[in-house]
Amino acid sequence: xxxxxxxxxxxxxxxxxxxxxxxxxxxxxxxxxxxxxxxxxxxxxxxxxxxxxxxxxxxxxxxxxxxxxxxxxxxxxxxxxxxxxxx
Numbered sequence: 001x002x003x004x005x006x007x008x009x010x011x012x013x014x015x016x017x018x019x020x021x022x023x024x025x026x027x028x029x030x031x032x033x034x035x036x037x038x039x040x041x042x043x044x045x046x047x048x049x050x051x052x053x054x055x056x057x058x059x060x061x062x063x064x065x066x067x068x069x070x071x072x073x074x075x076x077x078x079x080x081x082x083x084x085x086x087x
Contacts (some may be wrong), residue, residue, distance in 0.1 A: 002039065004056060024049075026078045028071040035078065038067060043050045 003018035026035035027048070034051035036059065046067045050059035064069070 003038070006055065017049065024075055025072040026075060026086060037074070038062070038070070038072070040067075 002022075002024060004027065005013040006016045007045045008014050010036045019038040024039050026037055028035065030036045031051050032053065034056075037049040039049070039055060040046040045063055047061055048059045049056040052077045
């Protein structure tokens with residue numbers, strides 16, 4: 001399962017989404033500096049989750065062909081970049 005926690009203005013972490021899936025990929029495209037998240041596996045349509053200003057919400061599905069052409073970064077790399085920016 002995948003769970004995503006977002007740090008709220010209060011400083012506490014709040015679960016934003018969670019469901020059975022493989023580790024998501026982060027697309028380089030997104031909204032407000034937050035990358036779109038793609039869940040799924042080869043041979044399937046991939047649900048894309050987008051930041052709406054408060055939380056990640058379902059945005060659309062992309063095909064396997066669209067997924068393979070998309071610019072992606074790993075969650076691990078994204079997490080390292082996020083942690084490096086925390087002061």
